Amino acid sequence: MKKILLLLSLSLLTFSCTKKTNDNEILIGSYSSNTGATATFGVFQMHGTEMAIEEINAAGGINGKKIRHINYDNKSDNDETLAVVNRLISQDKVVAILGEATSGRSKIGAQVAQQNKIPMLTSSATNQDVTKIGNYIFRACFIDPFQGMVMAKFMSENLKLKKAAILRDVKNDYSVGLSDVFAEKLKAAGGEIVIDIAYQEGDIDFKSQLTAIKAKKVEAIFIPGYYNEVALIAKQAKELEMKMPLLGGDGWSSPKLYEIAKEAINGNYFSNHYTTESKDPKTINFVKAYKAKYNEDADVMAALAYDAVYLMAEAIKKTKEVTSENIRNELANIKNFHGVTGAMSMDENRDAIKSAVVVQVQGAEYKFITSVNP
């Protein structure tokens, strides 16, 4: 029995070795939440990633080598994330990892990647702490404080309003982070936070918060939450005949926002990573090709994942020998990379420096209003 086990493990070892020794392939792993609570994020991420890899391979690969892509579903689950990232590294022996769309699970994957010194590039995890885990962790998007700054700037400079209310989701790091920065930056710009009030994820009634806000006669309300609650807040604000603009962050970006809130959400603004209205031919092509391939509009998650692949390819292209360490070093040196979500450069914290756009909700569409540079 022991001998059989030994033989088995040996053959397993050789199998896993043969995978690595194929010199004409670059093995890249990715993990995403293809099923479960945040399935829409994961599916968009996977589509964007696959589309970019197919394009690169069709164009001859990177320095003559094709990319081989392994994707695992983490079922929107933290433990499963740990398992699949471990599998990518120890069993599949990938040289680099792409993922994930959410900050929470990216943090988990990042810890494993950092321990094994495998570079990981997350496409849309905006929480500050993700890349602080170590020098092998990168992101292809801006960070939360930047969004708070963008909306404060937009409110004081574009809308020329001064008195704001904040309605924050107290249990959500993302929402709290954005709210704090927004408050700080708005005050610095001469504005004022008249009232700062809280709700919690899963609440359905916000009338008491809104009534309290209404009594303070503010000029705008900043609601950096997720689309689920924001849709109901907008609906109830309209019922209370509150006409001031509502402002938010990229958590608003979902088809569900309009489906639930209907016309109540129209005319309000949020910051996002890109707009499908961009005049950049690269973006136009991407939006068109994505629609043709998957028969759905390219969500921001897909666009960011798509950019992350090209960013990774760019780094790999510059390496003399494809090793994890070399890829890391080249990723850290990326400057003026031009993606479908705009130009970006890596800063010393391994966060992408790029501009944000402010869009206005108009039905199921998001109309481009302005872009704000870092």
Place this chain on the structure above:
Amino acid sequence: MQEFFQHTLNGLSFGSIYALVALGYTMVYGILTMINFAHSEIYMMGAFAAFYLARFAGLDTPSPLNFTMGLLIGALFAGLIGFFVEKLAYKPLRNSPKMNVLITAIGVSILFQFGGQIIFGAEPKSFPNLIEDQVLFKLADISIRLIDLLIYFVSFVSLGILSFIIFKTQTGRAMRAVSTRPDMTPLMGINNNKIISMTFIIGSALAGIAAVLVSTKYPRIDPMMGVKIGTSSFVAAVFGGIGSLHGAVIGGFLLGLGEYYLVGYGASTYKEALSFLILIGVLLYKPTGLFGNTKKEKI
């Protein structure tokens, strides 16, 4: 002052929902002395039944008829589910220790929550607009909306029908009898199982009505939607004195008002804490709640 009236109005509107759901908890406790933790999921299923049937039957446009149909579907379906939950999960355990039934109830609740996520999907759905909401009139600068009045109206009608059934019909008399002396009622020719089923059906139907009212006002439904309302309503039932019908209704209104004042006047972070503070307070100082009395008649 205007702000205060607005909070009061909102609080009473949500309080009547709490009251409807709390009645389900209190009725089941009254008759079986068990806490039906699956009640919040029956509430959720009522909303989903109305959602799917309204779509399927093409009743998802705003009209008074569709609104009434939605309420009836929600009540009927929730009642059915309550009936089957009792028959399949609780009845086989009628003579087992209390703890077994309690744990089964938690199991049923989890089964519905996660089964719902598999079948309906975890993503929230947009509930069809069953009635065109509008401002009916203004009272001291506060707009009175149709949907709020409908919530009051439907709640009071439901409460009226309930108290008629309980206090004026033969079935109601039997319910009260079973809740006081379940060992004696069979001798009087009462079929205990039938009465228990009736209790579950009525309590669940009230939850179904509440679910359709809430979903019409807040058009977002998902398989976990029952959890928060269920917890708060349960607290309302305990606050009013579990087992007491009047207690559940008054507890519901008081909790609704309390939550609105609390959130409206500054302590929005502690909204959830309020229900649990009340629960702890009641358990410590008045375990029977406001109107609970083991000797009083109850169902």
